[in-house]
Amino acid sequence: MNRKDKYYKKAKKQNYRSRASFKLIEIQNKFNIINKNSYVIEFGSSPGGWTQVIKQFTDMPIISVDLNAMPPIDNVLFIQGDILNYNIGKPIRETMAKNDIESIDVFLSDAMVRTSGIAERDSYESYTICEQIMVLSEEFLKRGGNVLLKQFQGEMTNEFLNKWKDKFQFYKITKPHASRKESREIYIILKGKK
Numbered sequence: 001m002n003r004k005d006k007y008y009k010k011a012k013k014q015n016y017r018s019r020a021s022f023k024l025i026e027i028q029n030k031f032n033i034i035n036k037n038s039y040v041i042e043f044g045s046s047p048g049g050w051t052q053v054i055k056q057f058t059d060m061p062i063i064s065v066d067l068n069a070m071p072p073i074d075n076v077l078f079i080q081g082d083i084l085n086y087n088i089g090k091p092i093r094e095t096m097a098k099n100d101i102e103s104i105d106v107f108l109s110d111a112m113v114r115t116s117g118i119a120e121r122d123s124y125e126s127y128t129i130c131e132q133i134m135v136l137s138e139e140f141l142k143r144g145g146n147v148l149l150k151q152f153q154g155e156m157t158n159e160f161l162n163k164w165k166d167k168f169q170f171y172k173i174t175k176p177h178a179s180r181k182e183s184r185e186i187y188i189i190l191k192g193k194k
């Protein structure tokens, strides 16, 4: 596969850290998930392509979480940690308290383990990450808040949607142009937490 496709080149040219930036730009322009006053938490942030985009849409500090380190970005509170660790709520809670953040307006996730190529496995791993993020959203996401999650489509996708969509006013599945056609990745949008 040619990794150096048009989005890769565009990212280089515009100084984005990854081609993934264009997926978020496209989704944000269409669905207006983040606004200038939004406190955003982002999961699977490294190397920071989405973080750069989030900064363009909000003036508030951003909390970013990843297993891997990330070169610092101004006004970004980075937590190096595992979303699947049952204790991940603790550093999030502490970071919020230290920075006087009472609750979060927007949950974003582009997190995904290295894909195995085995569709069922990739989709199950992705489902597990999304479930854990939604559990965290029950504690930290404020009423009226929005969620955007990457998920590898599979058997569990419907179950996931059936479980969570009624807790929000609006839901939609989207696949931005910058997402490779052959990839099973989709983006799930949940807006307006009830």
Ligand SMILES: C[S@@+](CC[C@H](N)C(=O)[O-])C[C@H]1O[C@@H](n2cnc3c(N)ncnc32)[C@H](O)[C@@H]1O
Pocket (backbone or CB within 6 Å): 017, 018, 020, 021, 043, 044, 045, 046, 047, 048, 049, 050, 051, 065, 066, 067, 068, 081, 082, 083, 084, 110, 111, 112, 113, 114, 129
């Ligand atoms: C596709 S990359 C994200 C790219 C990023 N959104 C950007 O625009 O630069 C997926 C990220 O998810 C992270 N990730 C995967 N599983 C994770 C987990 N359990 N906890 C935290 N981060 C995880 C990986 O370390 C990787 O950096």
